[in-house]
Amino acid sequence: MAANHHAEVVLLDHWTSQFGQRVCIALEEKGVEYEYIEQDTINKSTLLIESNPIYKKIPVLIHHGKPVCESMIIVQYVDEVWSDKAQLLPDEPFARARARFWADYINNKGEALEEAKKDFMEIVKTLEVELGDKTFFNGDTFGFVDVALVPFFGRFNAYEKIANFNIEEECPKIVAWGRRCMHRDSVSKILPDDQKNYELLLKLRRHHGVE
Amino acid sequence: MAANHHAEVVLLDHWTSQFGQRVCIALEEKGVEYEYIEQDTINKSTLLIESNPIYKKIPVLIHHGKPVCESMIIVQYVDEVWSDKAQLLPDEPFARARARFWADYINNKGEALEEAKKDFMEIVKTLEVELGDKTFFNGDTFGFVDVALVPFFGRFNAYEKIANFNIEEECPKIVAWGRRCMHRDSVSKILPDDQKNYELLLKLRRHHGVE
Structure with a gap:
């Protein structure tokens, strides 16, 4: 395995990836130290291709030389391996299924969120109903669904401006929930600030020919 | 909850659904008794709409009146609640992540498998490599990935004919693996036989204007 000379926990990622941000937030919640290796997503490294031969995409978590791929699968892995702190999935099976359902919903709808399509507000409203009056999606503690969604929240401000x-x-x-999340070290440390997100989004729009 | 007068475990399903078949196989593996309620997927029942308000799709498992949606989320739920028998996800976190990765891969590529697109053989070959010389995808025991894939295998014969x-x-x-799976009661009881699958596929093709 090519990662032998690396740290025990290695993350292959790209700073703009909301999927990578999920993994970073989970690792920060757990207090896991890791080596972050920024990837060139155009000219892909041998390490990335060897670690994720099926999709060749970031993020990949390499733990003791073994790669784990797909952001929410990595988050579940992190939750299971470092189970002593900041439990992300609840204990009770029905609550676990609910959390997985919503994380899945966010994943399926993530593209729409990302591209700020016309159904963007409909998705946010659905999540608003599911959140209800809870502090976090699980209830009182920050968890799996929060990790799945908060990287998208990080761009709400930029969407509003544009x-x-x-x-x-x-x-x-949802906006109050997002602000609560931003007060967590694990989140504020990982998500780029509003101005950086705004500049990134403008850059992406120019890249796609939208001025 | 509208399901109060039903059995402890209720499955809303349609017999042609490969997603529903996954859930049935998991329940059979666990030896769970359940009430099967065939759904009209065109004129949807109030019970279905109330149980899965977000997607309004089968399968839905209703346990003690609480609905769980999305086939592989239901399979994980079943594995967690009836954990004493026929463990579907392995214990070790890395093996669990791998199983989830492959189940996810099958889900993402399932549509291609279903529609017998030109990349069908490429997907099957990728799964052939992952299976290697193991008896089942986990190793020696029938598990999570097998549950995810076997309903598609059920149609291989029909694809070949067509x-x-x-x-x-x-x-x-993969073909030898499929035959091994078909020897399990949980699988053979649930999957329609080759002839029935073939007729179903012909019917679907006619429905889509393919003769």
Whole structure:
């Protein structure tokens, strides 16, 4: 395995990836030290290709030389291996299934969120209803669904600026939830700040020919 | 909850669904008794809509009146609740992540498998390599990935007849694995036989205007 000379925990990632951010947040919640290796997503490294031969995509977590791929599968892996701290999935099977359902929903709808399509507000409203009056999606503790969603929340502000609309007006609970999440060290340390996100989004739009 | 007058475990399903078959196989492996309620997928029942308000799709497992949706999330739920028998996900976190990765791969590629697209053989070959010389995807015991894939295997024979090609020539290990799976009561009881599958596929093709 090519990762032999690396640290015990290695993350192959790219700083703009919301999927990679999920993994970083989970590792920070658990207090796991890891070596971050920024990847060139165009000219892919041998390490990336060997670690994720099926999809050749970041993020990949390499633990003791063994690669784990796909962001929410990595988050579950991290939750299972470092189970002594900051439990991300609840204990009770029905609550676990619910959390997986919502993380899955966010994954399936993530592309729409990412591209700020017209159904963006509909998705956010659905999540607003599911959150309800809870502090986090699980209840009182930060968990699996929060990890899945918060990297998208990190771009709400940029979407608002670009598309000139107000998320808070229609979904005050989700916005309040996002702010609560941003107060966690694990989240604020990982998510780029609003200005950086805004610049990134403008850059992506120019890249896709949208001015 | 509308399901109060039903059995402890209720499955909302449609007999042609490969996603529903996964759930049935998991329940059979665990020896769980359940009430099967065939659903009209066109004129959806109130019970289905109330149980899966987000996607309004089968399968849905209702346990003690609480609905769990999405086939592989249901399979994990079943594995966690009835954990005393026929463990479907292995204990070791890395092996669990691998199993989830492959189940996810099958889910993502399932549509291609279903529609017998040109990359069908490429997907089957990738799975052939992952299976290697193991008895089941986990190793010696029937598990999570087997549950995810075997309902698709159930249609290989029909695909071969319709498209006039031979899967076994290129992927003998997968075909042998499929036959091993078919010897399990949980699988043979649930999957329609070859002839029924063939007729179903012909019917679907006619429905889509393919003769």
